[in-house]
Amino acid sequence: MNDSGIIVDIQRFSIHDGPGIRTTVFLKGCPLNCKWCHNPEAIAYKPQLSFNQEKCLNCFACLSVCPTSTHYIKDNKHEINFSLCQLSGDCVPACPNEALSITGKINSVEQVIELILKDKDFYINSGGGVTISGGEPMTQFQFTKQILKACKDNSIHTTLDTCGHAPSEKYLEILPLVDLFLYDYKESDYDKHKEYTGVYNDLIQKNFNMLYGASAKIILRCPIVPGINDTDRHFEAICDLYKEYPKLVGIEIMPYHNIGLDKARKIGAEEKFISIDTTDKEKSRKWISTLHELGCTNIRLG
Ligand code: SF4
Ligand code: SF4
Missing domain, CATH: 3.30.70.20 (Alpha-Beta Plaits)
Structure with missing residues (x-):
């Protein structure tokens, strides 16, 4: 049992990581190294x-x-x-x-829950709750599990923001404690996935299929990065998923934002990430139109 974990940040009153008003807990450590990562300070496992x-x-x-x-x-x-x-x-x-x-600071489960409970009324009134994000929260599995369990014990809605790259049995173990998954779909091409994230996508697809088959509620989150995966082929792949998995709660398009670069500079890791302009609104809207034209209707900008 890990009663403590390493946290990068806890954001109260967040409205971007699941329904309603939420507290989002960002854990440190990720098995991927996405070139566009907007939380580069959460990739390394240690402070x-x-x-x-x-x-x-x-x-x-x-x-x-x-x-x-x-x-x-x-x-x-x-x-x-x-x-x-x-x-x-x-x-x-x-x-x-x-x-x-x-x-990256060490926090106990108790400390995290104490903070989470301060805003319980806001969760109830807004249909919100708690989101565990990162980094990849599955890398601090016991800590994540204990926070989720404590949330459920307090009747708080839970969301897990995951890249999908963790042992399948761990997802099955945690499934009863998760009300909603925000599940990344980064790149449909096998080799490009490896080139831009550092890992192949087999395990990620396998876990997605498994969770979907187990009736997990899933919003697919698709980071779109100009010049990397804003391709017809990738958009068509997103639409294929949309049609093949009709019980998805939704699909969110996450336009690239270069907010991560400044954070990467501060930890001396700037050269590991792409450096391009933040996506403008017109381009994002065009992507949504393209997806609508391809038959994807339950899709929105995240
Ligand atoms: S999975 Fe998320 S946290 Fe991990 S490297 Fe990719 S974007 Fe960053
Ligand atoms: S040199 Fe800069 S970083 Fe070092 S103590 Fe002075 S202000 Fe702080």
Whole structure:
């Protein structure tokens, strides 16, 4: 039993991760490495040092407390070598302008539930609840399971936001505790899926079929990234799924947003991700029209 887990963030009053007003819990750790990830700070399993360049005063207070040479001076400016950081955390309180922080904090199930329960009235009045997201929440399986169980014990609606890449038996184990799955459908082409997410999609498709067959309520979430998967072939594949799986609760198109790049920069991982403009509204609307024309009607922008 894991009574605690590593959390990147908890967002109260969220309206984007399932029905109604929700509390969304973002866990750390993901088996995928999507090139367009908007939560890059949630991919690594362990906590990480985060550095906000814009807040740095070049006072160099961090250098004297750091037990490694993570912080150094170049051309009279503060520079950082993330690979040397051993996460002692000493530099964080030494920084006078909060330019440094640790991403990923250990929380107990009790702490999380205490926060969740504060907004129970909002969930009831809005038809909302709690969403466990990430990263991939299945990577902290026992922690996720315990939070979901505590939510069910308190009659709170539960949603699991998942990439689908976890052992099938774990999905079956957690199924009775999940009212709604937000299930990613990232790329229909087998090799492109591997190229852009780091894994093939066999297991993801297998788990989707299994959950659908077990009458799970599923919203399919399709991130669409200009120049990568905004292709006729992928849109047709989405429509094929729509027709083949009529009991899907819905399909959501998630237009690419480059919000993740700034977060990636702060943890020194910028070069691992694509750098393109955020999708404009006109393009997103065009995608929806294309899908409607192909026969997909229960589809909306997420
Ligand atoms: S202590 Fe903070 S403000 Fe000063 S150099 Fe280090 S990161 Fe920059
Ligand atoms: S599955 Fe989600 S959290 Fe994991 S890398 Fe892809 S977009 Fe990021």
